[in-house]
Amino acid sequence: MIQRLALRGKTYDIHIREGLLDDCGGLIREYLGAYCASEVVLITESNVRRRYAARMGDALARARIAFWPFVLRPGERSKSSASLARLYDAFAARRLRRDGLILAFGGGVVGDLAGFAAATWMRGVRFVQIPTTLLAQVDASIGGKTAVNTRAGKNLVGAFHQPSLVLSDPALLADLPAREFRCGMAEAVKYGAVRSKRLFERLRTAPDRAALCDIIGECCAIKAGIVERDVFDTGERMILNFGHSFGHAIETLGEFRRYKHGEAVAMGMVSAAETGERLGLTARGSADALRAVLAAQGLETDCPYTPAELLPQMETDKKNSGGTLRLVLLAAPGEAFVHTLDRAALRKAMGGI
Ligand SMILES: NC(=O)c1ccc[n+]([C@@H]2O[C@H](COP(=O)([O-])OP(=O)(O)OC[C@H]3O[C@@H](n4cnc5c(N)ncnc54)[C@H](O)[C@@H]3O)[C@@H](O)[C@H]2O)c1
Ligand SMILES: [Zn+2]
Known part of the structure; x- marks a missing residue:
């Protein structure tokens, strides 16, 4: 291909x-x-x-x-x-x-x-x-x-x-060590979650060898399309950061030893979907759907950190400016958008601390 x-x-x-x-x-x-x-x-x-x-x-x-x-x-x-x-x-x-x-x-x-x-x-x-x-x-x-x-x-x-x-x-x-493989699958799930309901649904089961080649191709096609429209990452490309604001916070709190990037992103995507659901911007059931797909790929989905631990890390994320944060949220699996909100709103959406 x-x-x-x-x-x-x-x-x-x-x-x-x-x-x-x-x-x-x-x-x-x-x-x-x-x-x-x-x-x-x-x-x-x-x-x-x-x-x-x-x-x-x-x-x-x-x-x-x-x-x-x-x-x-x-x-x-x-x-x-x-x-x-x-x-x-x-x-x-x-x-x-x-x-x-x-x-x-x-x-x-x-x-x-x-x-x-x-x-x-x-x-x-x-x-x-x-x-x-x-x-x-x-x-x-x-x-x-x-x-x-x-x-x-x-x-x-x-x-x-x-x-x-x-x-x-x-x-x-x-x-490839199984853990490294799972980390790659977390990013594949991300492509499905942000852009392709079809890919997302396909990942409800672990792919066999023949399917894997196809899935890699689909991921590349999605990334290529987004990069073509936003080479220097000033707009649309940001949706590829879905799950990454939470994910980076999880990686940092685990001192980059406890979780690998893909593992942290997997949990981060679920947290982002839950946050979107609480904000009323993400279709109900999206977080559960993500959990099921990620679990099928052998990934953990429960974030071990509290909102009080995560928030300070997210606020120092290099992609934020001023008092507002930009988060990638899902409208539903297959459809992502960038949402700007202030700290208080995020705090509330993450569990009202
Ligand atoms: N440029 C980008 O757009 C972009 C995007 C995502 C991640 N990254 C970067 O990629 C890096 C992580 O990449 P990675 O996960 O591939 O890590 P890696 O390159 O460290 O590889 C992971 C492990 O797999 C081993 N390995 C590699 N190929 C193997 C094979 N075929 N069989 C068996 N073992 C093999 C490696 O020796 C290593 O131990 C990070 O530094 C991250 O910042 C860059
Ligand atoms: Zn990543």
């Missing part, structure tokens, strides 16, 4: 197919066409390298693409300015020029870091996303947001830099 993301001045394809890993070289060669990258760097991390680097190497060799690898430690800590500095040093040593190509082969950590390096090296070189986690296949690899973490916080330094091509092979998910 191929989804196309058409932005003003730049169009790129998102390929999704089982077994695609072995054809990566050919697809990259096809994309490069007459343009010949002077140097190709494959950025990955050791968990992915151990499983898939040999096949990736063969695929690139078959397409006569010479590359040099750069291997990170797995995990969020690699999405740092220290890794970035090491990458820049390696680019310099290898004389990576503006016509070079960066391949980001890994989950969202590799994609965000490699993407930011691509955005900034020589003021921008091309890069290809080859996502290996469900979260990266449905979310992080598309839309052009790149970032590194700094001491001040997550994703505070970043750039918009669209990939030239996205190559997703759902077969690579076979070995």
Whole structure:
């Protein structure tokens, strides 16, 4: 399946197919066409390298693409300015020029870091996303947001830099830890909740392998459509933050150890739906429907924190300004909108504290 993301001045394809890993070289060669990258760097991390680097190497060799690898430690800590500095040093040593190509082969950590390096090296070189986690296949690899973490916080330094091509092979998910898989499913449920009743209903059961490929495609199509209309996240794209204001508060209260992002977003979506129902803006039963869908994907739905704990965290969210908060709410599953309210109103809607 191929989804196309058409932005003003730049169009790129998102390929999704089982077994695609072995054809990566050919697809990259096809994309490069007459343009010949002077140097190709494959950025990955050791968990992915151990499983898939040999096949990736063969695929690139078959397409006569010479590359040099750069291997990170797995995990969020690699999405740092220290890794970035090491990458820049390696680019310099290898004389990576503006016509070079960066391949980001890994989950969202590799994609965000490699993407930011691509955005900034020589003021921008091309890069290809080859996502290996469900979260990266449905979310992080598309839309052009790149970032590194700094001491001040997550994703505070970043750039918009669209990939030239996205190559997703759902077969690579076979070995993904179950918890990571569930986190990706939480984001898939989010796409259904904000934009597609059909996808939402489909997720009432856990997908088998064949359905998974299709579901990834649907998520990409929804994200691509929204990004096309709001590349720089100044309007409609905000609905992709459904469940995230609550989710970020839950992640923070758990000190980023207790819950993974997707787990926190799952609970956050239920909290947002409950809040919307109390405000009379969300159709009754929406929170229960979300609970059922998320439970079918093995996700917990009960937020362990009280409104009194959550609110202060939500008020410091970087997306808020002045005394008001902007929350993404559901009219009903499949239909989201942005609602602005003041703290007192939110406090009341969250349980009247
Ligand atoms: N740019 C965006 O739009 C965007 C959107 C959402 C999230 N993100 C970012 O993405 C990051 C999280 O991404 P993630 O959840 O993919 O995390 P990750 O990249 O850390 O991968 C999760 C774990 O899975 C392992 N792994 C990766 N591929 C595997 C495979 N095929 N088989 C077995 N194990 C594998 C990794 O080694 C790691 O331990 C965060 O930094 C977040 O900020 C970015
Ligand atoms: Zn998210």
